Amino acid sequence: MTAPAAGDPQRSALLEQLAQLCRTGTARRSTPAAAPSGFPELDANLPGGGWPIGAVTELMSDAAGIGELALLMPALSRLARTGRYIAWIAPPYLPYAPALAARGLPLERLLLIQTGSLQESLWAAEQALRCPAVGAVLGWPAHIVDRNVRRLQLAAEAGGSLGVLYRPPEAAREASPAALRLRLHAAADGVMVEIHKSRAGRAGLRLHCRSADAVAVHPLAAAGA
Amino acid sequence: MLWLCIRLPRLAHEALAAVAQRAASTADCSTGHAVMERAAVERAAIERLAGWAYQWTSLVSYHLADEPLLWLELGASRALFGGHAALLAQLEAGLTLLGYSHVCALAPSPSGAALLTHVDAPVGTRTPPQRCAFTLPQLRARLEPLPLSLLALPEAILSALQSAGLRCIGQVLALPAAAIARRFGPETSLYLQRLCGAASDPRPAWRAPAAYRARCEFGGEVHDTNALLFPLQRLLLEFQGYLRGRDCSVLHFTLEFEHRRHPAGSVTIGLSAPARDAAQFLLLARERLQRTLLEAPVSALILQALEFTSPAIVQADLFGSDAQRLQQLQLLLDRLRARLGESRIQGLQSRADYRPERAWDCVAPRHGHRPPRESRESGEIAGAGAPAMLPMRPCALLPAPRRIEAAPELLSGPERIESGWWDDGDAARDYYVARGADGARLWVFHDLRHGGWYLQGLWV
Structure with a gap:
């Protein structure tokens, strides 16, 4: 007769799981592993509560410089502080060392890999993703097809790392096997995130993420004006 | 003492054929040069093999004759490798991997072992017991029924013995040594005594050279880097044996390509941590060769290593896997460097300068041997290299x-x-x-x- 009392938390957990399954319509196994993004509104709406580990995430930014990296920085810093490396494959700009260090990324965990062609970039990204010592791989591939993404997805699964691809906004029109696809729009004090696709999660949400960069800018604006 | 004798009946042929077989379409074997100086090829091949065999024993010796012979003294090291059966199995697997046909025999005397390699036995992968003798009486018992013609004696002496009505080795060994010495010379008598282990038989020990240089000559010319991979694998396996024998590792080695009509070209393959694993070397060499353009067809491949370091031994870590992670990262860095080039893989650091464009530096990636805690602190100090009160900087x-x-x-x-x-x-x-x-x-x-x-x- 004590069964209901003992079974209650179990039952609510079961109900939650059921609700989750109903939402997605697919019977996925447990919630996937995730690295907290450091943005509460984003974490609340991503399956597992953060960036998917062992999978590829695509970020499609309207323009360069709207806070598309700031969105990742808390997670990257945390990964790097656990001793794993962050590999940057052919970034289109120079990752600025003092700024990265100021945001808590230990610089000695940073690998900057320059490549000569898209083929080399994809190869290097795959190698880095497969390496268990690497926690996250950032890539800026120009034109890729879903076969490329699938390869990277498999590599990320094998290495248990966070794969991030920055893709142009037009890529949103094509399908992609990436686990998470976000569109990023400029916003006044941060970045507007639109969940384009989320495996085992909800798509279509628009979230406003206030980034530390934007916040840091504003007090100065008042002082300078 | 227990001697393993390896008879290599097709050494010269196989040393050249490794390329020809694998690259029949690309290797051009019909050139006039195809008739190599067999002796030179054999000597190079057996020198490499001696280096390879050095990993199992400190006493390696070889003799170049009609059929090259390689001796390994196993008595001192067989216990280390799990007994003679296990050791023999490893050795034979290694020889098969290298692509050399071989006949092995074990005996307490070098000449005895050499003679036992001629004993007929059912064909198999393992050395049959008929070719193994562990004690002197056992050796003598194995030798006695064998035909006279197997003795390594001049033809004239053999025919003289045969005309005296002797047919098997046992009959010769039964003759008094003094009589044989008087009739056929003291060398013959000494040979027979050494054969059954009655007289000492010192062999010139092969000495590991201080710098490694192995040359693999091709029967023809190789036009394609892919066709180089098979001979390269053999070179690397032999190199691995040499490194194990000397208990050392390398941080870089050089591959030289000899061309008939061009000056030789070379590539250096570097590693971020000392290593001696042939499979790892081959992987890196393959990546490297893929982005190497051959100036001309290659006629010989040379592997050279001049500097050696003590091996990096990764110990299992009870609290976390930092050492293991470091090793994995080093493998990744080596692969990236081999394919993309040394300068393409970098790390970053801060510099104390107010000018943004001078406040950073490219450095070699730091897969530091420092503990992570310390490096984190230094990272923060570096981050504050420009005074800490500076406003935020863009990434x-x-x-x-x-x-x-x-x-x-x-x-x-x-x-x-x-x-x-x-x-x-x-x-x-x-x-x-x-x-x-x-x-x-x-x-x-x-x-x-x-x-x-x-x-x-x-x-x-």
Whole structure:
């Protein structure tokens, strides 16, 4: 007769799981592993509560410089502080060392890999993703097809790392096997995130993420004006 | 003492054929040069093999005759490798992998072992018991029924013995040594005594050279880097044996390509941690060769290593896997370097300078041997290399400041940076955060010396 009392938390957990399954319509196994993004509104709406580990995430930014990296920085810093490396494959700009260090990324965990062609970039990204010592791989591939993404997805699964691809906004029109696809729009004090696709999660949400960069800018604006 | 004798009946042929077989389409074997000086090829091959065999024993000796013979003294080391059966199995597997046909025999005397390699036995992968003798009486018992013609004696002596009515070795050994010495010379008598272990038989021990240089000559010419991989694998396996024998590792080695009509070319393959694993070497060499253009067809391949270090031994870590992680990273870095080039893989560090474009540096990636805690602290110090009170900096910097037409919509600022009058990078600038037309946050400055607006960074 004590069964209901003992079974209650179990039952609510079961109900939650059921609700989750109903939402997605697919019977996925447990919630996937995730690295907290450091943005509460984003974490609340991503399956597992953060960036998917062992999978590829695509970020499609309207323009360069709207806070598309700031969105990742808390997670990257945390990964790097656990001793794993962050590999940057052919970034289109120079990752600025003092700024990265100021945001808590230990610089000695940073690998900057320059490549000569898209083929080399994809190869290097795959190698880095497969390496268990690497926690996250950032890539800026120009034109890729879903076969490329699938390869990277498999590599990320094998290495248990966070794969991030920055893709142009037009890529949103094509399908992609990436686990998470976000569109990023400029916003006044941060970045507007639109969940384009989320495996085992909800798509279509628009979230406003206030980034530390934007916040840091504003007090100065008042002082300078 | 227990001697293993390895008879290599097809050494010269196989040393050359490794290339020809694998690359029948690409290797051009019909050139006049195909008739190599067999002796030179054999000597090079057996020198490499001796180096390879050195990993199992400190006493390796070889003899180049009609059929080259390689001796290994196993008595001292067989216990280390799990008994003679296990050791023999390893050795034979290794020889098969190298692609050399071989006949092995074990005996307490070197000449006895050499003779036992001729004993007929059912064909199999393992050395049959008929070719193994562990004690002197056992050796004698094995030798006695064998035909006389197997003795390594001059033809004249053999026919003289045969004409005296002797048919098997046992009958010769039964004759008094003094009589044989008187009739056929003291060398013959000494040979027979050494054969059954009655007289000592010192062999010149092969000495590991201080620098490794192995040359593999091809029967023909190889046009394609892929066709080089098979002979390269053999070279690397032998190299691995040599490194194990000397208990050392390398940080880099060089591959040289000899061409008939061109000066030799070479590539150096570097590793980020000392290693001696042939499979790892081969993987790196393959990546490296893929981006190497051969100037001309290759006629010989040379593997050379001049500097050796003590091996890096990765110990299992009870609390976390830092050492293991380090090793995995080193493997990754080696692969990336082999394919992309040394300079393409970098790390970053901060520098104490107010000018943003000088406040950073490219360094070799730090897969530090420092404990992570310490390195984190130094990272923070480096981050504060420019004084800690500085306003936030953007994470993305343009390779060089880019001139823009007019001032964009300014959000905050200015932050004045005046620095560098003492060197060639004099700067006097007012920095602002600005908003671009597409909503991007820009880091721009106004040049106070020459006027004009410049874009230097992006708040990515």
